[in-house]
Amino acid sequence: MTDYWNLDAALAEETIVPARYSFGAAGVAQVLEPGSSSNDVQAGDKVDTPLWLAAALTRRGMATISLPEVYQERYRRRLNAGAECFNLKGRCPYFYDVGNKCNDFLQDVSLSAFLSRTYATRYRELVSKGLSTISGEDMLELQSKLSLEELAVFEAGRDAVARAETWARGARPRLAVMTSRKRSARGLLPEQPEPRQRVEGF
Structure with missing residues (x-):
């Protein structure tokens, strides 16, 4: 999984999505939906499920994801x-x-x-x-x-x-x-005194 260490990707997978369960699941209904009257999920029930769990179950053919x-x-x-x-x-x-x-x-x-x-x-x-x-x-x-x-x-x-x-x-x-440095480098600043020329014999 390329985004395993990505915090935003992990938080996105906590989003609740509807999932229709192909098989029953005992003891999880009230965890997934706290207001549920039963604690078991029956085959064919549509239950709000965290995306990471719904995706894992769908890959195994145990549930089917629906769009929120x-x-x-x-x-x-x-x-x-x-x-x-x-x-x-x-x-x-x-x-x-x-x-x-x-x-x-x-x-x-x-x-x-x-x-x-x-x-x-x-x-x-x-x-x-x-x-x-x-x-x-x-x-x-x-x-x-x-x-x-x-x-x-x-x-x-x-x-x-x-x-x-x-x-x-x-x-x-x-x-x-x-700009000043460029001008100086090109000799565009005020001219410097020229060095004295050597006189022959000295």
Whole structure:
């Protein structure tokens, strides 16, 4: 597993996804769903399960992963409307990672297209807002709605702006010093007195 040591990947796999169990499982229902009236999972039951467990069971043919509600059709238009129109952080902090991990099993072409389109649509808005000057209150409100993947993009844009401004402020004096050194090296500074010529016989 290439992302074994990646903390975000581990946290993403804690996301709860629906899984339909092909076999019964004794003594785990109330652990998976604390409000369950029974402590056993029956064959055919659909149970909310951590992604890492649902994925492991699906690989063994013991369960089948389903998409969480946030990926269903009724949410897709709202997601593509813009970053400020839907709170991804509250619904699914690792929206793109979880969607792709689920799709490893589902192989749903429409889901792949939806994830790509959603990211592209929201990415353009995030870059635009990240590179522009917005008030602190507006920035905090926007950040509170972004998935953690989107938040990384947004903060990278803000950081790029800050670095560019710092460079612009500090570049002029350094440029002047460099120019002076170049002129000196080329002999463009005031001429130095020429050495005396040797007189013959002395």
